[in-house]
Amino acid sequence: MWRHCLLSGMAVWLATATPAAAFVAYVSNEKSNTVTVIDTDSWTVTKTIKVGQRPRGIEFTRDSKFVFVAVGDDDSIQVIDVAKQEVVDTLPSGPDPELFALDADGKILYVANENDNTVTIIDVEKRTRLGEIQVGVEPEGMAISPDGKILINTSETTNMAHFIDTTTRQIVANVLVDARPRFAEFKRDNSEVWVSSEIGGTVSVIDPAKRAVTDKITFNIPGLRSEAIQPVGIGMTKDGKTAFVALGPANRVAVVDAASHKVTKYLLVGQRVWHMAFTPDEKYLMVTNGVSNDVSVIDVAAQKVIKTIQVGELPWGITIAQP
Amino acid sequence: MIRWLVAAVCFCIAASPVLAADPIEIGIGYLARAGVKPKLSLVELPAENDGLAGARLAIEDNNTTGKFLNQHFTLEEVRLKDNEDVAKAAATLAERTGFIIADLPADDLLKAADALRGRGTLLLNAGAIDDRLREQDCRSNVIHVAPTRSMLADALAQYLVWKQWKRWLFVVGSHDQDKLYADALRRAATRFGAKIVQERIFEDTGGARRTDSGVTLIQRQMPVFTQQAPAYDVLVAADESEVFAAYLPYRTWDPRPVAGSAGLVATSWHAAQDQWGAIQMQNRFAKLNSRHMTALDMQAWTAARMIGEAASRTKSGDPKAVADFLKGPDFSIAAFKGRRLTLRDWNLQLRQPILLVDGRMVVSVSPQEGFLHQVSELDTLGVDRPETKCRLQ
Numbered sequence: 001m002w003r004h005c006l007l008s009g010m011a012v013w014l015a016t017a018t019p020a021a022a023f024v025a026y027v028s029n030e031k032s033n034t035v036t037v038i039d040t041d042s043w044t045v046t047k048t049i050k051v052g053q054r055p056r057g058i059e060f061t062r063d064s065k066f067v068f069v070a071v072g073d074d075d076s077i078q079v080i081d082v083a084k085q086e087v088v089d090t091l092p093s094g095p096d097p098e099l100f101a102l103d104a105d106g107k108i109l110y111v112a113n114e115n116d117n118t119v120t121i122i123d124v125e126k127r128t129r130l131g132e133i134q135v136g137v138e139p140e141g142m143a144i145s146p147d148g149k150i151l152i153n154t155s156e157t158t159n160m161a162h163f164i165d166t167t168t169r170q171i172v173a174n175v176l177v178d179a180r181p182r183f184a185e186f187k188r189d190n191s192e193v194w195v196s197s198e199i200g201g202t203v204s205v206i207d208p209a210k211r212a213v214t215d216k217i218t219f220n221i222p223g224l225r226s227e228a229i230q231p232v233g234i235g236m237t238k239d240g241k242t243a244f245v246a247l248g249p250a251n252r253v254a255v256v257d258a259a260s261h262k263v264t265k266y267l268l269v270g271q272r273v274w275h276m277a278f279t280p281d282e283k284y285l286m287v288t289n290g291v292s293n294d295v296s297v298i299d300v301a302a303q304k305v306i307k308t309i310q311v312g313e314l315p316w317g318i319t320i321a322q323p
Numbered sequence: 324m325i326r327w328l329v330a331a332v333c334f335c336i337a338a339s340p341v342l343a344a345d346p347i348e349i350g351i352g353y354l355a356r357a358g359v360k361p362k363l364s365l366v367e368l369p370a371e372n373d374g375l376a377g378a379r380l381a382i383e384d385n386n387t388t389g390k391f392l393n394q395h396f397t398l399e400e401v402r403l404k405d406n407e408d409v410a411k412a413a414a415t416l417a418e419r420t421g422f423i424i425a426d427l428p429a430d431d432l433l434k435a436a437d438a439l440r441g442r443g444t445l446l447l448n449a450g451a452i453d454d455r456l457r458e459q460d461c462r463s464n465v466i467h468v469a470p471t472r473s474m475l476a477d478a479l480a481q482y483l484v485w486k487q488w489k490r491w492l493f494v495v496g497s498h499d500q501d502k503l504y505a506d507a508l509r510r511a512a513t514r515f516g517a518k519i520v521q522e523r524i525f526e527d528t529g530g531a532r533r534t535d536s537g538v539t540l541i542q543r544q545m546p547v548f549t550q551q552a553p554a555y556d557v558l559v560a561a562d563e564s565e566v567f568a569a570y571l572p573y574r575t576w577d578p579r580p581v582a583g584s585a586g587l588v589a590t591s592w593h594a595a596q597d598q599w600g601a602i603q604m605q606n607r608f609a610k611l612n613s614r615h616m617t618a619l620d621m622q623a624w625t626a627a628r629m630i631g632e633a634a635s636r637t638k639s640g641d642p643k644a645v646a647d648f649l650k651g652p653d654f655s656i657a658a659f660k661g662r663r664l665t666l667r668d669w670n671l672q673l674r675q676p677i678l679l680v681d682g683r684m685v686v687s688v689s690p691q692e693g694f695l696h697q698v699s700e701l702d703t704l705g706v707d708r709p710e711t712k713c714r715l716q
Contacts, residue, residue: 158388159657163392165496174391176392176636199662200655202655227662
């Protein structure tokens with residue numbers, strides 16, 4: 001009897017326990033004004049959360065308990081409680097926040113405000129604005145260097161990567177890149193920062209020490225006009241060996257040897273591929289496909305698309321964590 | 324004491340941070356005729372600063388970038404009064420600015436271009452859509468930012484053909500520019516497989532555009548005018564002079580859509596365009612000018628931004644360096660059209676997608692899917708390299 005009880009108890013426990021590697025992905029749907037929650041074990045949508053207007057930039061907090069989502073048309077950043085799966089709070093930001101970066105401690109949030117050429121600095125705990133930095137026209141991409149000393153902001157119409165000292169909050173360098181820079185990503189060893197130029201069609205490789213462009217990655221897909229190749233999101237493996245670049249209306253993700261900066265493969269995904277995120281174990285990479293309203297799952301080791309998941313309308317940003 | 328003071332002053336000078344060198348000043352002129360073009364619709368009457376307002380925004384954008392590069396842009400407007408000599412005005416303006424954005428009729432533009440020949444001043448045509456300026460009358464010192472009539476006509480025709488509205492009832496105004504647009508539309512119909520089932524001329528017999536009982540009269544005139552047409556899918560009107568086309572929608576004898584100079588209209592820009600980041604642009608424009616952004620505003624913005632872009636890439640405000648960069652293979656500009664815009668090197672025309680708008684919304688953007696080209700799909704719009712009559716010199 002006892003044994004029976006124990007066994008059935010065990011069975012219940014086993015059935016309800018979350019497997020160790022279960023991650024959740026949060027996807028912002030720009031047009032639906034929702035965030036889709038995806039379970040990365042079953043690759044199914046488990047919840048759709050209503051948020052403010054025009055959700056784009058989206059990021060887990062460092063403790064994975066909350067998700068920040070920039071709702072541009074509401075001029076704020078909303079806070080989703082991961083346990084409750086609903087919006088519980090709002091952070092102040094400047095007008096039309098699009099992308100943001102969280103510092104290593106998760107205490108300070110840097111927000112690109114597209115509408116007034118500023119980067120807003122927000123104290124996450126106090127929910128207050130600490131200051132603003134004037135940057136170029138239409139700030140967008142945001143990245144913090146691995147040592148936390150430099151914040152990169154890209155401005156889309158000025159065509160620059162602004163290097164901002166996070167201590168003094170002053171611009172210390174401006175690096176000209178190709179047209180409409182959208183996203184910046186550091187290598188973990190701080191040896192390079194990559195900036196994608198959507199209209200220019202290139203990824204500029206910048207040496208953060210020299211603060212100069214040292215190489216440019218170009219893309220060439222047979223049968224496609226070069227104007228259709230529009231790099232946006234960038235993902236790099238932690239070992240710094242492989243990078244993935246979303247190519248927008250080219251409907252492909254380029255696999256790039258991060259050492260030689262050569263494209264090794266193009267993976268066909270959905271239409272107008274935007275942004276991407278790795279699962280924390282780096283087994284999978286998920287990319288948002290804006291026009292086809294879905295998310296493609298890429299097996300990182302095999303470099304193959306293995307799954308497509310329908311989400312809301314115009315999926316834009318994605319963040320993945322283990323809650 | 325004095326020595327101490329002097330020493331202190333010297334120390335202060337030495338210790339003060341090195342002042343940045345004076346910025347490179349880049350002057351841009353804006354040359355246009357005074358007076359506004361007539362419109363049938365009150366809501367479409369252009370503002371007095373139509374065009375200029377776009378250039379002003381671009382100057383602000385250029386200066387935001389320029390502060391990181393030690394470049395400073397200024398804009399100087401010159402409005403020509405009736406009969407004022409354009410060549411003289413252009414030459415005077417060119418003494419102060421190395422670049423002139425022009426919103427001038429074709430003949431005026433040519434006079435200005437020829438007056439500035441050899442001076443090194445670069446003209447950017449933001450207003451004139453005449454194909455001849457890019458063909459037999461092309462000039463090496465003029466870059467064309469405005470689209471051509473043939474680009475607009477092709478953009479419209481591609482969509483109508485995609486929509487399977489291939490039988491056109493064609494109504495043409497009696498003024499010269501109406502006929503030019505009609506020529507472009509006829510060419511487009513032939514290129515893309517539409518058929519003009521019948522052509523009618525709408526004679527401008529004069530009269531006021533605004534009257535107290537206008538609607539009653541128009542409601543009787545337009546159905547009668549469009550009566551007894553052969554079977555057709557869409558009425559295409561060529562009426563750049565704004566005499567009749569805007570009266571056609573909802574008043575045709577047969578229930579048919581209207582396109583061309585009213586109904587579905589091809590244009591380089593519209594206040595409803597919000598794709599590809601354009602909402603930022605529309606917001607910036609509205610904040611600065613307290614009104615909607617027009618096609619002419621956008622063309623002038625793009626012209627001034629092209630100068631800014633070339634100045635930032637070449638780190639120079641020298642007209643020759645800027646012109647060489649613009650005409651070279653590395654130039655491209657982002658202008659909220661979803662792809663980069665480049666120059667056709669054979670006639671210095673800016674390649675650009677064309678919006679199709681109904682007055683309130685963007686209905687579509689051409690080139691349409693499926694119209695292919697070996698170099699750029701944008702070259703399916705307008706006169707292509709093999710057909711050009713332009714010999715740049």
